[in-house]
Amino acid sequence: xxxxxxxxxxxxxxSACANGQSHKNDNSFAKLPVAKPQEKVATFAGGCFWAxxxxxxxxxxxxxxxxxxxxxxxxxxxxEQVCSDRTGHAESVQVYYDPKVISYTxxxxxxxxxxxxxxxxxxxxxxxxxxxxxxxxxxxxxQQELKAVIAKVNSSHHYPDAIVTAxxxxxVFYPAENxxxxxxxxxxxxSYIQGVSVPKVMKLRINMSAYLKxxxxx
Numbered sequence: 001x002x003x004x005x006x007x008x009x010x011x012x013x014x015s016a017c018a019n020g021q022s023h024k025n026d027n028s029f030a031k032l033p034v035a036k037p038q039e040k041v042a043t044f045a046g047g048c049f050w051a052x053x054x055x056x057x058x059x060x061x062x063x064x065x066x067x068x069x070x071x072x073x074x075x076x077x078x079x080e081q082v083c084s085d086r087t088g089h090a091e092s093v094q095v096y097y098d099p100k101v102i103s104y105t106x107x108x109x110x111x112x113x114x115x116x117x118x119x120x121x122x123x124x125x126x127x128x129x130x131x132x133x134x135x136x137x138x139x140x141x142x143q144q145e146l147k148a149v150i151a152k153v154n155s156s157h158h159y160p161d162a163i164v165t166a167x168x169x170x171x172v173f174y175p176a177e178n179x180x181x182x183x184x185x186x187x188x189x190x191s192y193i194q195g196v197s198v199p200k201v202m203k204l205r206i207n208m209s210a211y212l213k214x215x216x217x218x
Contacts, residue, residue: 016048016091016126016192017083026178029076033064033096040099042107042142043070043170045090045134046115047123051197053093054184055114055204058216061101066094067183068175071134076174085128092134094173104142106211108135108149113207115200117153118161124196133163136170143167 035041046052049067057065069082072089082089097107115123117133137143146167154162184201187193205216 016050016196017079017130028178030066030068030175030178030181032066032068032094032173032175035096036063038098038100039063039096040104041138042095042097042104043092043136043173044095044108044111045070045092045132045136046111046117047091047131047133047200048126048192048197049091049093049176049180050183050193051200052091052111052114053182054197055201056093056095056107056110058201058205058213059097059102059107059110059208059211060213061098061211062095062107063098064096066096066175067180068092068094068173070094070136070170070173071132071168079177079180082130083128085130088129089174090130090132090134091176092136092173094175102211105145105149108146109153110204110208110211111135112149112153112163112165113158114204116159117163117165118159120164126196133165135165135167136173137167138170143169 053065053067056062069077069089070092072087074081074087077087077089081087095107115133121127121129121132123131135146137146150163184193184197205212209217
């Protein structure tokens with residue numbers, strides 16, 4: 001489904017929904033990992049999961065990131081169903097991390113710097129409920145941490161507008177198709193990746209430079 005086009009530097013960057021469908025090589029759903037005893041799990045939605053997955057995976061202490069869908073009502077939705085905006089899901093990522101290396105608060109802060117949390121149902125050229133910003137929590141403590149991070153970012157005036165990210169409990173996370181996993185790394189020359197995803201990843205690197213894995217530090 002083609003939703004939008006963004007004209008930039010004489011090139012056409014299709015929305016992630018339209019662009020991703022031209023690269024299908026494995027439509028089977030990815031396998032959801034089981035968290036190791038020393039790991040914790042966090043789930044976020046912040047626009048196209050290609051950039052968010054890459055950005056958060058570059059943080060020290062993050063062991064794995066899975067792209068998928070959360071926040072909706074349809075069981076095991078496909079990418080096309082989610083893109084239709086009729087399932088209620090948002091493109092999301094599930095992060096498996098070591099809390100001894102990076103805290104949930106630090107991870108949440110990175111999430112707010114990894115996308116624009118001030119735009120409702122929109123991220124750049126991508127528009128629709130499936131691109132909404134959501135921070136999912138698993139415990140009351142995480143809920144309070146998210147609210148504190150939102151207050152901190154708002155008070156810093158990092159963004160000219162207030163954060164509109166929804167804070168809600170996680171119910172179920174469905175892994176996306178295999179072709180979405182590590183899409184950023186596997187398709188570096190993709191026009192959408194270059195025009196939309198790379199700037200997001202660079203933004204996170206700048207704002208979370210102290211938390212990056214050594215290979216991503218300048």
